[in-house]
Amino acid sequence: MINLNGQIVKEQDASISINNRGLHYGDAVFETMRYGNGKIYFWKDHYLRLKSSLKILKMESSENFSSNFLKQEISKTIAAQASLNSSYRVKLLVWRKAGGKYTPFTNEVEYAIMVEALASLTYPSNIGAYKIGAYDEHLVSSGELSTLKSNNRLINVLGSVFAKENGFDNCFLLNEKNNVVEALNGNLFIVSGKTIITPPIQEGCLNGIMRKQLITIVKSDTEYSIKETSISVMDLHNADEIFITNVIQGVVPVSRYNEKAFEDKVAKILLQKLNDLVTTN
Incomplete structure (x- = not known):
């Protein structure tokens, strides 16, 4: 119905x-x-x-x-x-x-x-291996309209077709400045040391609800600092950890990008805090 x-x-x-x-x-x-x-x-x-x-x-x-x-x-x-x-x-x-x-x-x-x-009240923690690629055949525009959840999702559709054809679980999207903006279905975060980095809205990423929650959690309830700045493809390779956020899956750790394997320590910490938040409030 x-x-x-x-x-x-x-x-x-x-x-x-x-x-x-x-x-x-x-x-x-x-x-x-x-x-x-x-x-x-x-x-x-x-x-x-x-x-x-x-x-x-x-x-x-x-x-x-x-x-x-x-x-x-x-x-x-x-x-x-x-x-x-x-x-x-x-x-x-x-x-x-x-x-x-x-x-x-x-x-x-x-x-x-x-x-x-959905299968569970809480955000899932058993995502398993999650391999991601980069889709750059078409680019996200770094303007206000790209931050909206509009029906204009052709780049997400084409990126999803590309991911399926190449055996990826997801793909990163780039903007016209060749900065990495987001994933096909969520916002992007990388971990470098004690700093968690996510692209600013001005880069053209979705103004994500879960993005906002995670920024608040990191600022108020972790030993990590949060930084909103541009992310390059090289930054992905140099990161200790990469994860994606959306309101349905919560926090999704990336296990492999290209040939590099990544940790999921911070993603697990944030996922637990997120589940605590939705079950107690």
Whole structure:
């Protein structure tokens, strides 16, 4: 069951206009969230990012499109599932209403909410071997639009095809300055000594929710310092450790990049602190 503009319908019965602007122009944004323990993890950050994205894209949500309204709609969608589960992946998709070509007829929005059951309340710690490559056939633009979770994800799709063809679990993405920006499905962190480094938002990486949580954890509850600065391909080779973050998997340690194997000590420490955070708050 999915939620389409407030109506709970079977997935096979859900329909949108063939003139949907998300389909035609990528004129849509989304939030991917993790639900567990009866709550959406880091909901406030998700909601504020969504509202900021709508403002940047000049989409106009009604006064009813509030934090409480959306939380209720997500809860309603979860309650409608045939088999209730304790943990879910939630996707909230928002698009500008149909009409117009590049110039829209209206800036008002519609939405859909989809959920998918997850195996555990906590972030997984048994990722296993995780081999990553670099995808540089197309580059991320270091501009504000690249930081949004919009429907324009072609580079992520092509990078995923490349990863599958070459036996990688994931790939790094580079920007036009040949700096490493992020992974296909998450933000990038490297460890060098007692310093944890992640690219600044200005490099074109996603303004990730888990990125924000990890920066806060490192600053307040570890012996490591955090530094937001550009990362080169050589920095990857010289790193002691590399890990990727997103709201569904939490912290994913990279075990191998090219021919180098990496530790996962810091990733395990941060993952435990992250799981403590979501299970106690």
